[in-house]
Amino acid sequence: MSDSMRVGVVGAGTMGAGIALVALQAGLPVVLCDVQEGVLQRAKQEMERRLARRVEKGELTADVVTAMLGNLRLSTEMAALADAAVVIEAVPERMSLKQSIFAQLDEVCQDTAILATNTSSLSITEIAAQTQHPHRVVGMHFFNPAPVMKLVEVVVGEETSAQTVEAVVNLAEQFGKTPAVCKDTPGFIVNRVARNFYGEALRVVGDGTASTEVVDRLMHGNARFPLGPFSLMDMIGIDVNFDVTTSVYEAFYGEPRYRPHPIQARKVAVGQLGRKSGRGFYRYDDEAGGPPRDRQAFYSSEEQQTERRSALSAERVYVVGDTPLAASLRAWVASVVGTEASDCGLVYEGPVFEWDSAAIAARCTELTRCIHAAQPKVVIAAFAGEPAYHRQALQAVEQGLTEDALLLTSLAGPSATEQASWLARPARVRGFATVLPLPEPGRGKTIAWTRPLQADAADALDDRTVGLLQLLGWTPLQVRDGAGGVVMRILAMVLNEAAEALREGVAKASDMDAAMKLGTRYPLGPVQWMKELGIASVWQTVNALWRELGDDRYRPSPLLRQWWYARKIDVEEGPNHA
Ligand code: NAD
Numbered sequence: 001m002s003d004s005m006r007v008g009v010v011g012a013g014t015m016g017a018g019i020a021l022v023a024l025q026a027g028l029p030v031v032l033c034d035v036q037e038g039v040l041q042r043a044k045q046e047m048e049r050r051l052a053r054r055v056e057k058g059e060l061t062a063d064v065v066t067a068m069l070g071n072l073r074l075s076t077e078m079a080a081l082a083d084a085a086v087v088i089e090a091v092p093e094r095m096s097l098k099q100s101i102f103a104q105l106d107e108v109c110q111d112t113a114i115l116a117t118n119t120s121s122l123s124i125t126e127i128a129a130q131t132q133h134p135h136r137v138v139g140m141h142f143f144n145p146a147p148v149m150k151l152v153e154v155v156v157g158e159e160t161s162a163q164t165v166e167a168v169v170n171l172a173e174q175f176g177k178t179p180a181v182c183k184d185t186p187g188f189i190v191n192r193v194a195r196n197f198y199g200e201a202l203r204v205v206g207d208g209t210a211s212t213e214v215v216d217r218l219m220h221g222n223a224r225f226p227l228g229p230f231s232l233m234d235m236i237g238i239d240v241n242f243d244v245t246t247s248v249y250e251a252f253y254g255e256p257r258y259r260p261h262p263i264q265a266r267k268v269a270v271g272q273l274g275r276k277s278g279r280g281f282y283r284y285d286d287e288a289g290g291p292p293r294d295r296q297a298f299y300s301s302e303e304q305q306t307e308r309r310s311a312l313s314a315e316r317v318y319v320v321g322d323t324p325l326a327a328s329l330r331a332w333v334a335s336v337v338g339t340e341a342s343d344c345g346l347v348y349e350g351p352v353f354e355w356d357s358a359a360i361a362a363r364c365t366e367l368t369r370c371i372h373a374a375q376p377k378v379v380i381a382a383f384a385g386e387p388a389y390h391r392q393a394l395q396a397v398e399q400g401l402t403e404d405a406l407l408l409t410s411l412a413g414p415s416a417t418e419q420a421s422w423l424a425r426p427a428r429v430r431g432f433a434t435v436l437p438l439p440e441p442g443r444g445k446t447i448a449w450t451r452p453l454q455a456d457a458a459d460a461l462d463d464r465t466v467g468l469l470q471l472l473g474w475t476p477l478q479v480r481d482g483a484g485g486v487v488m489r490i491l492a493m494v495l496n497e498a499a500e501a502l503r504e505g506v507a508k509a510s511d512m513d514a515a516m517k518l519g520t521r522y523p524l525g526p527v528q529w530m531k532e533l534g535i536a537s538v539w540q541t542v543n544a545l546w547r548e549l550g551d552d553r554y555r556p557s558p559l560l561r562q563w564w565y566a567r568k569i570d571v572e573e574g575p576n577h578a
Contacts, residue, residue, distance in 0.1 A: 006031060008084030008109075010101055012074075015118050016090035017043035018146030020072070021050060022175050025147070029071045031080050040074040047072070050147065078104050085110075086171060088140055090118040098122060099130040106131040114164055116140040120191060121247045124157035124184045134159035138168050141188060142177075143519050151518035152177045157184045180515035182507040186251030187258075189507050190519035191244055193526060195258050196493035198241060201229035202261035210448075210479040210486050212281045213292045217477060218487045221446035223435045224523040229490070230281035231291040234274035238267045238281075256553035257497060312337050312471050318376035319345030320367060320397055324534045325410060326382035328438050332472065333380075346370045350567065351385025351536050360389055364396035371400025378468055380432075382410035384536035390414075391422040398423045406464050408432050408449075411485030412492075412533070413540040415548065416452040418483075426454035430465040433485025434474075436532045447474040450481035483544035491529070492541035498526030499557040502571060509571035530569055539564040 007023040009016050012034035020032045020043065034040050051068065054060045073080065078101075081087055087109060089101055098117060105115050115137045117127055128137035139155025152172040156165055165181060172179035182189045201215050210218075216228025225232075233241045242264040249258040267273070267280065274280030282291050312333065319330040330345040337344065346367060352359040371379065381397055383390050390413065401407065407429050409419050416431030423429065431450040447469055451462060462478075469476040479486045498512060507515065513525020522529075530538050539560045546554035563569050 005029075005085035006083055008033065008081040008087035010034075010078070010081070010087060010089045010105075011091035012036075012039045012043035013090065013092075014144060015142060015146055016088075017046055018144070019088055019090060019118065019142055021047045021147050022142075022177070024068045024071055026175050027068075027071075028174075029073075031073045031075060031084060033075050033078060033080060035076060037076055040076070044069075044072065044074060078108050081105065081108055082110070084113055086114040086116060086168070088116045088118060093119060093121060095122050095126060098127050102127055102137065103130045106133065112136075114138065114167055116168060118142055121187065121244060121251075123186075123251075124155050125159065128157050128159060135161040136164050138164050139184065139188070140168055140172065143190075149518070150176075150178050151190070151515055152179050153188045153190065153515060153519070154179045154181045155184050155188055156181060160184075178514050178518055180507060180511035180519075182511065182515075183505060185501075185504065185506050187244075187248040189501065189512055189515040192248060192258075192506070193494060193498045193501060193512065193516055194520050195245060195248060196497050197225075197490065197520075198229050198233055199245065199258065199261065200490045200493040202263050204486055204489065205230075206261055206263055208480060209482050209489075210477075214448075214477050214479060215486060215490075216291050217446050217475075218448055218479075219490060221475065222448070222487050223491055226521045228291060234280035234282055234284075234291070237274050237276055238264060239273050242268055256551060257500075259553065308471055309337055315378050315468060315471070316374065316376040317344065317378045317380060317468070318371060318374045319347065319380045319382070320371070320393075321345075321380075321382035321384075321410070322348040322351045322393075323382045323384045323410070323412070323537050324532065325412065325434070325436055325537060326380075328436055329380055329382060332438055336472070345380075350534070351383065351389055354386040354388040360392055364392055367393060367396040368400040371397055375402065376405060377402075378406045378408065378464075380408045380410075382412070382537075384413060384534065384540045386540075387414065390419075390540075394419060394422055398425070401428075404428075406430065406461055406468070408465065408468070410537075411448070411450065411483065412488045412537040413483065414544045415481045415483050416450045417454065417481050418544075418548075420452040420454050426452060427456070427459065428461065429455070430461060431481060431485055432465075432469065433488045435487055435491055435529075445474050446477050448479045448485045448487050449476050450479055450485055452481055483548045484541050488537075488541050489545060492538055492545065493554075495526050495530050495533075495538050496542045496554075496557050496560060499530070499559040499563075502527075503557055503559040527569065527571055535560070535563045535567070535569055 006029045008031045009020045010033045012032050020030050023030045051065045055062055055065055087105055091097055117139055124139045128134035138160045141153035143149035143151050154168050169179045204210055204215055205212055212230040216230050219225045219228040245260045252258055271277055272279045275284050278285040317333050319326055326347045330341050330347050334341040334344040383393050409431055411431040411433040416429050420426035420429035429452050433448040449465055466476045509527040513527050516522040516525050542556040
């Protein structure tokens, strides 16, 4: 697109005004249309205010701002868009309204003009169907606030031409944005892959596994999401989030992975909509309001570090497993204790298949022998793979243990109760769940732990578990036992959805990673995250959830299953827009 091409924007509300400003700041002439003159004037004032702030900050000169504002034309008539090379529509989210606007644009604009819609949930193909030239209709999904958020989802309708896609990808880049190209499927990338961040969190609370506060403390303090799912729903508006969920669910004709939750409906019914109504999952109407914050610091002083080192050495912590988590935990323990990783455990590179009985037997013999030699008081186990292999590995670990040793096992897979059932002394087991990368030690880093049903409540091992996790630098939070231990349960469901969207060809891996990091500020893109955790852990967690919870929404994506058997996350790398 040329430097002087005119950009038309239809609708001067929250998004339209923001998009117009983005185009002006890219140095392009803009025509902004709305049916209400007052809205146009307010939009202009808002742009002036934002630009003035940039002048104050020294980012722009007054002359440049004057030139930008001189490039802006306001109009209540669609005819003003006649000379626009591209028009971006941002009117309210109603199919009939969008279709009528596109039919008018088709009449008014040049035959070569690109017609883009900022819809967040409607089908581009259906909008384009009302035009004579559906090949030049495309989605350009900006995020709120448009001048700040870096992502633009470029949504390709059934009939959108390759030239149109290329032109809007270039335009998005000219705007200083990162385009992520995706197919015209419900929710596009972000609103689809993010669904289970909310949906699974609601189920965790709904089935009594953990409270909203604990879920938020884990997803923020352990998994490093900028906000926990409940704090985020309060910010977005519980009603808005519920509407998006319902629309994606209906657009997929009742696919259970997107099923809304009754908690959402109840909150909307009583008007507890989040921050905007003073109350949602949290209260915002008094000073103590808002979501919880973890501030407790552990072992920050030199003295405390020494105390920690000697306490951990005395526990003789030994890490075993076959996952990247096991490798990270072993390195972690070694760095705290101040010794070599090889002294702190035995970690294999990946599980073996359950039919490879010779390899399993060899591993089991070595595991028992090494644990017997190390005489640990605590073993941290993080195995993945099929249940038969996992069971034998854990049994081999137990055979090397002394009577009173504690066995902490990863919940990136079956519940602690299920894993404990494989052992002679099930009451010695506790479950823990954390994601990778491990959080740096320090303030408020949380971790989930569980007690299996075979152990008595308030058993002394509970205190040992809490003490040990604190020694490792975490704030331990107890949740009810279950596959995935909350934090891996929610994350694995997000990753399962990402795998399914990749399988359906919704977007390339690089575009999906860019979209989730820039559109929702995830700490890692889903594909990057699967690689970090290892396919075995992700696959095993989803599979364990499916076996434990039974609902079809947990069925693993066939792609996860195939990657597990192929031992690699095999994604087609596209042009990297990130
Ligand atoms: P908004 O209500 O703030 O603004 C819509 C504007 O469109 C209003 O100013 C209205 O006067 C104008 N309008 C209505 N009918 C018109 C017509 N026939 N011709 C010209 N103007 C007309 O809405 P919004 O939040 O800016 O959302 C606009 C679109 O952007 C929707 O499709 C929405 O789904 C999408 N979107 C919104 C967000 C968000 O967070 N608000 C984020 C991404 C995408």
